Amino acid sequence: MADPRFFRCAGPFSLRQVAEAAKAELGDGADGDRAFVDVAPLDVAGPEHVAFLDNRRYVEAFSVSRAGACLVHPDLAGRAPRGMMPLLSREPYHAYARVAALFHPAPEVEPGVHPSAVVADSAVLGEGCRIEAGAVIGARARLGARCLVHPNAVIADGVEMGDDCVVGACASLSHCIIGNRVVINPGVRIGQDGFGFALGAAGHRKVPQLGRVIIEDDVDIGANTTIDRGAGPDTIIGRGTIIDNLVQIAHNVRLGRGCVVVAQVGISGSTHVGDHVMIGGQAGLTGHLSIGNGARIGAQSGVVRDIPAGTTVMGTPAVPNREYWRQILTLAALGKKKQGD
Numbered sequence: 001m002a003d004p005r006f007f008r009c010a011g012p013f014s015l016r017q018v019a020e021a022a023k024a025e026l027g028d029g030a031d032g033d034r035a036f037v038d039v040a041p042l043d044v045a046g047p048e049h050v051a052f053l054d055n056r057r058y059v060e061a062f063s064v065s066r067a068g069a070c071l072v073h074p075d076l077a078g079r080a081p082r083g084m085m086p087l088l089s090r091e092p093y094h095a096y097a098r099v100a101a102l103f104h105p106a107p108e109v110e111p112g113v114h115p116s117a118v119v120a121d122s123a124v125l126g127e128g129c130r131i132e133a134g135a136v137i138g139a140r141a142r143l144g145a146r147c148l149v150h151p152n153a154v155i156a157d158g159v160e161m162g163d164d165c166v167v168g169a170c171a172s173l174s175h176c177i178i179g180n181r182v183v184i185n186p187g188v189r190i191g192q193d194g195f196g197f198a199l200g201a202a203g204h205r206k207v208p209q210l211g212r213v214i215i216e217d218d219v220d221i222g223a224n225t226t227i228d229r230g231a232g233p234d235t236i237i238g239r240g241t242i243i244d245n246l247v248q249i250a251h252n253v254r255l256g257r258g259c260v261v262v263a264q265v266g267i268s269g270s271t272h273v274g275d276h277v278m279i280g281g282q283a284g285l286t287g288h289l290s291i292g293n294g295a296r297i298g299a300q301s302g303v304v305r306d307i308p309a310g311t312t313v314m315g316t317p318a319v320p321n322r323e324y325w326r327q328i329l330t331l332a333a334l335g336k337k338k339q340g341d
Contacts, residue, residue: 001039001040001044001049002038002039002104007104009037009038009103009104010103010104010105011036011038011103012036013035014033014036015030015031015032015034015036015085016033018069018102019032019087021099021102022089022098023095023098024071024087024088024095025089026085027077027086027087029085030086031085034069036049038050038103039051039052039100039103040067042061042065045065045066045067046068047067048068049068049069050067050069050070051067051070052072052092052093052099053070053071053072054073054093054096056076059079062076062080067084068083069086070086070087071087071092071096071099072086072092073090074090109146111127112131114131114133116133117132117134117136118137120138120141120157121139122139123137123138123140124143125137125143125147126143126144126145126146126163127145129146129147130147130148131149132148132149132150132153133151135150135151135152138158138159139158140157141158141160141161142161143155144161144162145163147161147163147166147167148165150166152170153167153168153170153172154171155173156175156191158175159175159176159177159191160177161173162182162217163180163181164180165184166182167184168184168185168187168188168223169186169187170186171185171187171189171190172188172189172190172192173188173191174190176190176212176213177215179216179218179219180218182215182217182219182220182221185225185245186223188221188223188224188225188227189225189226190226190227191213191227191229192226192228192229193206193228193229194209194231195228195250196208196269207231209228209230209231209251210230210232211231211232211233211234211251211252212230213227213228213230213234215236215237216238216239216240216257217239218240219237219242219243220241220242220243221237221243222243222247223246225243225247225248225249226247228251230251231251231269232252233270234252235252235254236253237255238256238257239257239258240258241257241258241259241261242261244262244265244281245263247264247267250269251269251270252269253267253269253273254271256273256276256277257276259273259276259277259278260277260279261279262278262280262281263281263282264281264282265279265280265281265282265284265285266283267279267285268284268287269288270287271288271290271291273285273291274291274294274295276293277291277292277294277296280299281300282299282300286303286304289303289307290306290307291307292308292309292311293310294309294310295308295311295313296312297314297318298312298314298318300316301314301315301318302316302317303317303318304318305318
């Protein structure tokens with residue numbers, strides 16, 4: 001159950017309302033009028049809570065849960081304990097996301113500018129924006145409607161942002177154009193200089209970084225992630241991409257639409273990543289690569305060459321998945337042979 005000190009609960013809701021929000025079907029014998037007060041995990045839920053089962057490894061916890069209702073795939077509904085009312089969905093986790101948002105809707109933004117915020121005279125704030133304490137909005141910056149800027153965030157001169165964006169505390173944005181419904185979590189850095197130097201024996205000379213960062217609609221950027229502006233070409237983050245905490249994206253990188261980039265990934269300059277690519281935690285990609293649509297890169301992989309579309313790779317240097325596991329098995333066999341000598 002969510003801590004009421006931090007999360008406002010909008011319940012109770014009837015089971016029928018829950019099912020409608022989830023786009024789920026009521027199981028046989030379910031009482032659509034029964035009231036539920038909140039969502040909760042399987043192991044702590046009570047009769048007044050809605051839980052969910054998405055991963056088969058938790059079937060045993062599901063079968064003994066005290067939850068009054070549970071979002072579950074139809075194939076597993078038969079494992080529900082007595083007294084639990086199944087809500088049938090072929091995508092239980094998606095259904096849970098909708099139900100959790102029903103019980104815990106995003107807080108409404110109260111428009112206004114805190115007295116300690118600094119907003120340049122030439123900045124333009126869209127209707128319904130809220131600028132919180134200590135935030136700075138630079139000259140000629142433009143924010144769309146209903147944007148929320150949290151304390152001590154800095155939006156530098158000339159930055160443009162679409163509607164319904166959120167900028168987390170202490171984030172800094174410069175040299176960037178941002179679309180609609182973009183979420184920028186605390187401590188994010190967008191638009192700073194890329195790591196561009198002309199190397200030489202007499203010293204390394206800084207190369208002016210003259211590009212921008214373009215972030216398309218519906219992107220979510222995790223805390224303390226950094227996205228460098230381009231050196232000339234722009235750095236681009238495609239629509240619907242989600243980026244975890246502590247990710248480094250270098251200058252001129254292009255991420256396609258709907259990508260998933262997990263924590264501590266580093267993508268070097270001028271690498272182009274296609275649509276719907278998944279990159280596991282702590283993976284590193286060298287520069288000037290081409291990663292095809294739908295590729296999957298395993299955690300801690302070191303990618304040093306192009307990856308064709310739809311390919312899954314693992315290891316350092318990264319190789320196709322089957323080759324990686326053959327290498328692992330071969331090394332294991334050699335180790336056993338050595339021990340037997």
